[in-house]
Amino acid sequence: AKNHKLWPEIEKVTLEQLHYARLGVGGAGGWQLFAEDGEMKMYRREEEADGLVVDPLKACHMVKGVTAREVCEIFFSPEYRSGWEATLEDMTVVETIASDTLVFLQTHKRIWPASQRDALFWSHMRSVADSEDQDAADLWIVCNHSTEHPQYPPNSGKCVRVYLTVCLVCQTFIDPPKDPKNIRREDLTCKITYCSVVNPGGWAPASVLRAVYKREYPKFLKRFTSFCIDQCKDKPILF
Numbered sequence: 023a024k025n026h027k028l029w030p031e032i033e034k035v036t037l038e039q040l041h042y043a044r045l046g047v048g049g050a051g052g053w054q055l056f057a058e059d060g061e062m063k064m065y066r067r068e069e070e071a072d073g074l075v076v077d078p079l080k081a082c083h084m085v086k087g088v089t090a091r092e093v094c095e096i097f098f099s100p101e102y103r104s105g106w107e108a109t110l111e112d113m114t115v116v117e118t119i120a121s122d123t124l125v126f127l128q129t130h131k132r133i134w135p136a137s138q139r140d141a142l143f144w145s146h147m148r149s150v151a152d153s154e155d156q157d158a159a160d161l162w163i164v165c166n167h168s169t170e171h172p173q174y175p176p177n178s179g180k181c182v183r184v185y186l187t188v189c190l191v192c193q194t195f196i197d198p199p200k201d202p203k204n205i206r207r208e209d210l211t212c213k214i215t216y217c218s219v220v221n222p223g224g225w226a227p228a229s230v231l232r233a234v235y236k237r238e239y240p241k242f243l244k245r246f247t248s249f250c251i252d253q254c255k256d257k258p259i260l261f
């Protein structure tokens with residue numbers, strides 16, 4: 023568990039990603055709004071790493087009727103993933119480091135004309151007291167970061183290995199403020215920040231990658247948040 027060899031990296035990357043998610047998208051950050059749908063706003067920066075498109079993405083969304091913990095638990099838990107991750111072809115939990123820390127191997131459906139991709143990453147979920155604003159509810163974060171595993175070397179089969187760092191940071195707002203036992207789902211709003219940087223691994227045309235991200239990310243976040251609302255609506259609220 024916490025003495026696992028990956029633990030220092032998990033701690034470092036998770037806290038770095040929390041800080042990064044909290045940074046705004048205004049100012050000189052170079053973020054450009056590329057998709058908007060109601061409360062959902064998606065921004066990207068155009069960046070390349072050795073000739074490969076690795077455009078960082080930041081999405082902000084406000085979802086009613088669910089809590090930060092509920093959204094993060096659904097995003098983290100393997101058993102829900104096939105219900106919301108449309109491009110998933112296969113998923114395995116290759117290691118359970120702790121109850122809040124898993125290692126996943128996922129293959130995603132091939133997107134023509136690029137070759138099929140897989141991703142091997144650790145996934146860690148935790149709550150963080152929001153130091154700035156004491157009376158605001160806790161923050162919950164899930165951080166996914168590519169890792170290695172001796173049994174699953176990259177590019178050994180049909181798939182090209184992608185390298186990703188992803189975080190989902192959620193905060194619950196209760197309006198109007200109520201005594202905890204009288205809160206109903208209609209009083210809840212979850213503020214969601216989703217950040218991702220995906221290096222496609224092998225070559226893929228910049229135009230294809232940018233078209234995939236432009237099409238897939240809005241679909242992905244809308245599908246995920248709808249799934250959360252549907253999963254939680256008839257269940258007791260989990261703070």
Ligand SMILES: CCCCCc1ccc(-c2ccc(S(=O)(=O)CCO)cc2)cc1/C=C\c1ccccn1
Pocket residue numbers: 107109128130133136137139141166184186188218220222226231234235238239242
């Ligand atoms: C040429 C195309 C290469 C892209 C293939 C691909 C690689 C990785 C991933 C991916 C996307 C989200 C995560 S996560 O946020 O950690 C949640 C767990 O699944 C992990 C992996 C997807 C996709 C393919 C499509 C795609 C691209 C963005 C958004 C949505 N779908």
